[in-house]
Amino acid sequence: MSTNFDLLTNVEYGGCSAKIPASVLESILLNLPKVTDPNVLVDIDTHDDAGVFRINEDLAIILTTDFFPPVCSDPFEFGQIAATNSLSDVYAMGGEPFLALNIAMFPSSKIPLDAYRQILEGGASVAQKANTIIIGGHTIDDYPPKYGLAVVGRVHPDKVITNAGLQPGDALILTKPLGTGVVVAAKRLGIVSETAYSEALFWMKQLNNTAAQVMQTVGVKGATDITGFGLIGHVYKMAKASRVGVKLYTSKIPLLPEVYQLVDEGCIPGAAFRNLEFVGGHLNGDPNVDYNIKMLMCDAQTSGGILMGVKPERVNEALSLLKEAGLTYSAVVGEVFEGDNILITS
Ligand SMILES: Nc1ncnc2c1ncn2[C@@H]1O[C@H](COP(=O)(O)OP(=O)(O)OP(=O)(O)O)[C@@H](O)[C@H]1O
């Protein structure tokens, strides 16, 4: 029998907005022992999406894990979104996932067990779509529930895409609309329409697989997926790792339906303010910049799109391929320059 248990009644904040603030994470990771193995192509030094290890001259493996509390009411959809988000870090590095483990925390005495079954089924359905085999997992009794995957992917060692690979002159393309954090907060408050909520869920369930293929086709070297630190936070991390400056255009940012109005009415989740604080003095905004869009650029995304640096001569090709693949909101949202600041202009 299937139960209809509303997971959102059980969490204060879910999805990638449950991550600890980026500045706190950075200060903790600084103290971990340094990695010296020459086969480690990417480690935590550059705060990238996943670790990459070279097996031989034709193969490197990508390893990543992500899990979080519910971001939507329906258990099956939560499983789908959490799995899509976990797989995303492999795609962001230009790879193809193929193996995974379930990682789950579930309060077996507080929530009907059937909801757990549905979460795992949602995850399994996405893994299947991504040609990824789930070969095991781990479950802890814990409240609130949390779910995600540990994923192994593969990539050619010369085709690894990193957050340190942006080059001055690159155009920045974003593949999904922003505002999932705002929509989920508004859903809890009962102030978002069912249509806008469904649209947010639709985008959180879209795999970043086609974006990864397009990146390889047009020779992208620098990319990341936009998640808990928001567009601004992830751009700042990329700019720092790539030693470049980035300019973002508020008028070009793709947004989910209703989110501009919701932010205008004051529906701004706390994570957005933490992300703005993280970038702090490195952000130089045009004083006339639209405040609501600036806050949406800070909104913590769950299972967000890929932000990729594309050579100007390949931009039209990349945009057509992304749109043909159904990523209809894909747009150039900024550009990379020699420097070290994040500029926001209209
Ligand atoms: N407990 C930890 N131990 C070691 N490294 C960590 C730990 N937590 C995070 N990291 C590292 O910090 C960096 C940033 O982590 P974060 O989870 O923000 O990246 P991410 O997986 O791309 O996020 P998202 O899944 O939201 O896209 C990564 O290099 C990650 O491996």
Ligand SMILES: [Mg+2]
């Ligand atoms: Mg990531």
